[in-house]
Amino acid sequence: MEVFPVFYDVDPSDVRKQEGTFAKAFAEHEKENIEKVQTWRVALRKVANLSGWHLRDRSEAEVIQDIVKVTFDKLRHSHTFLVDTKKLVGINSRVEQLMSHLAIGSKDVRIVGIWGIGGMGKTTLARVVYDMVFNQFEACGFIDDVRVNNEKHDLLWLQKELLKKLLICKDIDKKDVNDIDLMLKNRLRHKKILLVLDDVNESKQLDKLVGSRD
Incomplete structure (x- = not known):
């Protein structure tokens, strides 16, 4: 303690x-x-x-x-590794390949897509790499089931969830999508962020949750 x-x-x-x-x-x-x-x-x-x-x-x-800030940093760095990669056949080479694409040490904005048929382990791969590197970022978020939640709720709901995770905000009162867009840009554009969007199936989901590279 x-x-x-x-x-x-x-x-x-x-x-x-x-x-x-x-x-x-x-x-x-x-x-x-x-x-x-x-x-x-x-x-x-x-x-x-x-x-x-x-x-x-x-x-x-x-x-x-x-x-x-100090408390959150302590919690992030004490986070335990959640996935036992020994039980995941062939995962290590894929992890190395994905890590090389991220280029964490650079100042570039990187958007990396993991594409393939269902059940091949895309989410597991993303989760493993996320757990390995998330504490090297100022803010991070893993948004699960984007496709399902977009159908069940809407893109505004997903944007609020993204803000809650990246900015540690409990309540987002903004109701207009454009207001949320501005909040995302103004509050996050100068931070080093790791964001994983799981199961994206429409380009407009990327437009609203990620935006442009600036």
């Missing part, structure tokens, strides 16, 4: 030394249970020695953005 303390309207030294308001509060609680308060003291000394955030003169919004 990793702990990232946030010192909100309190000095880290007061937490470490249990001075100021902590001294008064602990003195009151020790009247009821000295042993419990002692465990609190030990825990707070450890917390105060950890790297975290101290608001000081910074705005809450800035600190929240920092916390979200």
